[in-house]
Amino acid sequence: MGELLVKNQLITPKKADELIKLCPFGAISYNGSEVSISSACKMCKLCVKKSGGLVEYVEDQEKHVDKDLWKGICVYVDQREGNIHKVTYELLGKAKELAKVINHPVYALVIGSNMNEGINKLLYYGVDKVFVYDDPALADFRIEPYTAAFCDFIEKIKPSSIMLGATNLGRQLAPRVAARMKSGLTADCTVLEMKDNTDLVQIRPAFGGNIMAQIISPNTRPQFCTVRYKVFAEPKPSDTPSGEIVKMEVTSKMCASAIEVLSTQNKPSDIDISEADIVVAIGRGAMSEAMRNAAAELAGLLGGVVACTRPLAEANIFDAKHQIGLSGRTVKPKFIICLGISGAVQFTAGMKSSDCIVAINSDKNAQIFDVAHYGIVGDVNEIVPMLIEKIKGADKNV
Amino acid sequence: MKFLVCVKQVPGSNNVQVDPVTGVLKRSGIQSKMNPYDLYSLEAALSLAERYEGSVQTITMGPPQAKAVIVETICMGAESGTVLSDRKFAGADVLATAYTISQGIEKTGEFDIIFCGKQTTDGDTAQVGAELSEYLGLPNVSNVISIEEIKDGKVYLTAALDDKNVKMSVKMPCLISVDGDINSPRLPSYKVKQTVTDDMVRFLSFDDFDDKNPNNYGLNGSATQVERIFPPEKNAEKQEIKGTSAEQSQALFELISAKKII
Numbered sequence: 001m002g003e004l005l006v007k008n009q010l011i012t013p014k015k016a017d018e019l020i021k022l023c024p025f026g027a028i029s030y031n032g033s034e035v036s037i038s039s040a041c042k043m044c045k046l047c048v049k050k051s052g053g054l055v056e057y058v059e060d061q062e063k064h065v066d067k068d069l070w071k072g073i074c075v076y077v078d079q080r081e082g083n084i085h086k087v088t089y090e091l092l093g094k095a096k097e098l099a100k101v102i103n104h105p106v107y108a109l110v111i112g113s114n115m116n117e118g119i120n121k122l123l124y125y126g127v128d129k130v131f132v133y134d135d136p137a138l139a140d141f142r143i144e145p146y147t148a149a150f151c152d153f154i155e156k157i158k159p160s161s162i163m164l165g166a167t168n169l170g171r172q173l174a175p176r177v178a179a180r181m182k183s184g185l186t187a188d189c190t191v192l193e194m195k196d197n198t199d200l201v202q203i204r205p206a207f208g209g210n211i212m213a214q215i216i217s218p219n220t221r222p223q224f225c226t227v228r229y230k231v232f233a234e235p236k237p238s239d240t241p242s243g244e245i246v247k248m249e250v251t252s253k254m255c256a257s258a259i260e261v262l263s264t265q266n267k268p269s270d271i272d273i274s275e276a277d278i279v280v281a282i283g284r285g286a287m288s289e290a291m292r293n294a295a296a297e298l299a300g301l302l303g304g305v306v307a308c309t310r311p312l313a314e315a316n317i318f319d320a321k322h323q324i325g326l327s328g329r330t331v332k333p334k335f336i337i338c339l340g341i342s343g344a345v346q347f348t349a350g351m352k353s354s355d356c357i358v359a360i361n362s363d364k365n366a367q368i369f370d371v372a373h374y375g376i377v378g379d380v381n382e383i384v385p386m387l388i389e390k391i392k393g394a395d396k397n398v
Numbered sequence: 399m400k401f402l403v404c405v406k407q408v409p410g411s412n413n414v415q416v417d418p419v420t421g422v423l424k425r426s427g428i429q430s431k432m433n434p435y436d437l438y439s440l441e442a443a444l445s446l447a448e449r450y451e452g453s454v455q456t457i458t459m460g461p462p463q464a465k466a467v468i469v470e471t472i473c474m475g476a477e478s479g480t481v482l483s484d485r486k487f488a489g490a491d492v493l494a495t496a497y498t499i500s501q502g503i504e505k506t507g508e509f510d511i512i513f514c515g516k517q518t519t520d521g522d523t524a525q526v527g528a529e530l531s532e533y534l535g536l537p538n539v540s541n542v543i544s545i546e547e548i549k550d551g552k553v554y555l556t557a558a559l560d561d562k563n564v565k566m567s568v569k570m571p572c573l574i575s576v577d578g579d580i581n582s583p584r585l586p587s588y589k590v591k592q593t594v595t596d597d598m599v600r601f602l603s604f605d606d607f608d609d610k611n612p613n614n615y616g617l618n619g620s621a622t623q624v625e626r627i628f629p630p631e632k633n634a635e636k637q638e639i640k641g642t643s644a645e646q647s648q649a650l651f652e653l654i655s656a657k658k659i660i
Contacts, residue, residue: 003617027461027488036485040461043489043617044627080562141559143531143538168560172540175492175528184621185492187523201625207520211627220621258537258569262554265563278659302659320579326522335659345630346522356657358650369636374653376639378646386647391660394651 278304285340
């Protein structure tokens with residue numbers, strides 16, 4: 001919270017030139033007498049650190065929030081027609097870990113209709129309380145009623161942190177609620193940690209995943225974050241249920257909406273790469289037709305699916321559903337083999353928690369080797385067909 | 399029928415790296431382009447405008463150079479556009495960005511539908527649209543995959559809600575975020591580019607807004623703070639399989655066998 005102050009009395013053309021070069025965002029300009037910083041500034045404060053005092057960071061008065069008033073780690077229960085999305089259980093597992101650090105309770109928030117069966121399942125995942133807004137008007141997801149119920153819950157219960165699955169639903173609901181609460185929201189966190197002062201440490205890939213950013217919301221509560229499916233491990237359910245179910249009142253005012261749901265259709269069931277245990281992923285170094293066929297054959301032999309990087313999806317060689325990465329799907333298979341993939345972090349962010357990663361690339365400096373457990377510097381066009389022959393041969397021997 | 403499309407200028411490439419020793423951001427070139435996802439929302443608005451005799455305006459927030467993306471939208475068929483630019487807007491997170499754009503929209507006019515793209519390629523958060531709708535007090539629908547028609551003050555559309563496609567009607571005014579590949583965006587016309595005049599692009603700054611509390615904008619208005627940035631971790635236990643292609647494929651075959659995959 002503050003602003004940058006340029007000490008223009010110390011500026012010489014040479015110093016101005018150096019200053020301009022310091023800024024990675026091109027936000028610094030010089031008109032011959034004064035240096036100014038434009039709105040391209042991202043407040044990375046590099047100019048403060050590296051300019052030898054030419055730019056100063058002036059702190060404003062901090063906003064304060066009484067963090068003791070906010071207690072509990074809450075997981076929003078992502079459901080459609082009563083079916084709970086598995087990301088919910090993954091988040092409950094993480095919530096329990098985080099809550100332990102600060103001795104907070106774990107809450108689950110249910111908004112929907114006829115949710116009894118789902119609620120009972122939640123009691124096997126170590127929640128302290130399940131708060132339920134159950135009403136026929138909440139059967140379909142519509143943004144205004146869900147936001148109203150969510151905010152009602154926050155005002156009454158005052159949870160410190162709230163986690164949502166980064167599903168299409170969660171990605172609409174989280175920002176809407178966070179904006180109403182005027183609080184911080186971090187999308188697609190890949191690591192979450194808890195500070196003793198209840199600040200949630202949220203780490204996510206930034207700049208298309210080429211760097212990681214560690215983010216906190218130190219002056220607002222509740223702190224919101226979304227996490228993609230399969231980023232955290234799904235905990236084992238306990239043998240006995242525990243936790244209290246708290247019914248919350250749904251008012252007619254809450255249910256007002258300008259949206260009317262006319263019909264709902266299941267999407268045609270496609271191969272879901274995020275559910276696969278074995279993935280053969282191909283990138284630009286393996287996009288020839290021959291290699292695509294070989295990859296498909298290999299995937300068939302291994303009982304897996306073929307996935308691709310962003311350029312192949314953008315070139316319409318593959319449907320976007322097959323794309324791994326920040327703008328595609330996150331996968332966490334037992335085994336992934338990456339063929340001709342350079343490994344930009346926006347790709348690896350979507351697969352690096354795979355149990356076993358093999359990469360084949362002709363460029364020994366390819367970034368994919370940074371995340372691979374087994375790196376092969378070599379020619380995919382030779383190795384993959386040979387591998388296919390060996391697997392086929394092994395089959396015959398059996 | 400009046401439509402507004404929110405667009406953003408993004409870096410031409412995401413090729414940013416952190417020097418692991420100095421912690422300094424290494425950025426190769428600062429070429430910019432229009433966020434590719436915005437092309438779909440702009441096309442959606444333009445084709446609706448053609449169908450219902452409406453008009454399309456565009457809006458962006460960014461440095462003065464962001465004018466280029468507004469000009470591009472005009473070349474594609476928008477009537478005019480607005481650039482929200484001020485040093486006070488710098489360092490804005492989602493919350494402050496959405497708030498700034500909402501203030502700008504209030505100074506720009508009233509619209510039947512406000513369009514946003516699915517996400518940007520630099521931030522990748524896909525959150526600004528929904529936060530913006532909250533500040534504007536409008537209903538919002540994300541992941542819109544088709545827009546059927548506008549009738550009796552409502553827009554009929556289909557949205558992808560994870561494993562479901564949901565058909566719905568939404569009373570206007572409203573905000574919708576459209577998915578990529580909802581349509582095929584048209585190309586900008588260079589003929590039009592010759593005719594773009596300065597008065598087609600309006601600049602608004604902090605002083606033009608109703609809310610003149612600087613604590614609601616930029617870094618001050620942001621709830622999130624970046625504590626640190628660092629390069630992604632590398633995998634510590636890695637093994638290189640060396641040799642000829644034959645040897646490598648044999649080693650890989652043995653690995654796959656050992657893992658009981660075949």
